[in-house]
Amino acid sequence: MSWTDALIRAGAPVLKSVVEQQIGGVGGKIAGAAIDSLAEALGTEATGEAIAEKIDADPSSAVVVQRVEQQFVQDMARIAEANRDAMVSYHQVLMLDANQEGILSKLWRPLFAIVFTVMFGMVGVTICWLMWTRQLGTLQQLGEVTTFLTFMFIAGCAVLGVQIYQRSEEKKAGVS
Numbered sequence: 312m313s314w315t316d317a318l319i320r321a322g323a324p325v326l327k328s329v330v331e332q333q334i335g336g337v338g339g340k341i342a343g344a345a346i347d348s349l350a351e352a353l354g355t356e357a358t359g360e361a362i363a364e365k366i367d368a369d370p371s372s373a374v375v376v377q378r379v380e381q382q383f384v385q386d387m388a389r390i391a392e393a394n395r396d397a398m399v400s401y402h403q404v405l406m407l408d409a410n411q412e413g414i415l416s417k418l419w420r421p422l423f424a425i426v427f428t429v430m431f432g433m434v435g436v437t438i439c440w441l442m443w444t445r446q447l448g449t450l451q452q453l454g455e456v457t458t459f460l461t462f463m464f465i466a467g468c469a470v471l472g473v474q475i476y477q478r479s480e481e482k483k484a485g486v487s
Contacts, residue, residue, distance in 0.1 A: 352379045
């Protein structure tokens with residue numbers, strides 16, 4: 312018998328759905344934490360077989376499984392609430408920033424995006440022109456120039472990426 316069937320019989324459909332999905336990243340860590348806390352509460356190893364055997368062998372373990380699931384659901388609700396509060400406070404800051412006096416405070420994000428994009432293109436055209444006219448010299452000089460520019464572009468792209476991501480989140484949330 313699979314241990315997901317044992318979780319269903321023990322009355323833990325949420326835990327069953329979490330451990331049933333073979334996911335990675337944060338979801339996988341959450342599933343791992345759920346399995347670890349379930350195994351700890353049952354006093355067994357954190358493997359599917361050990362948990363299923365414990366549930367089958369001890370009828371009172373269903374109560375333990377249900378208690379762990381309730382705690383898991385409460386923890387997930389607290390995490391979701393904290394994430395919501397963080398997003399709301401971020402949007403409040405953005406709205407205060409957008410409502411400030413002055414044109415620059417309202418246009419800094421689109422202005423940065425436009426200026427950065429134009430500058431990125433100009434640097435690329437300049438490097439190509441220098442290579443075409445053979446003013447750049449050796450490949451070693453090209454490496455030195457691109458090493459310097461790489462750090463500048465990484466910083467600019469990071470800022471621009473965060474701006475685009477946050478703007479998308481604002482649109483999804485209907486903030487502005």
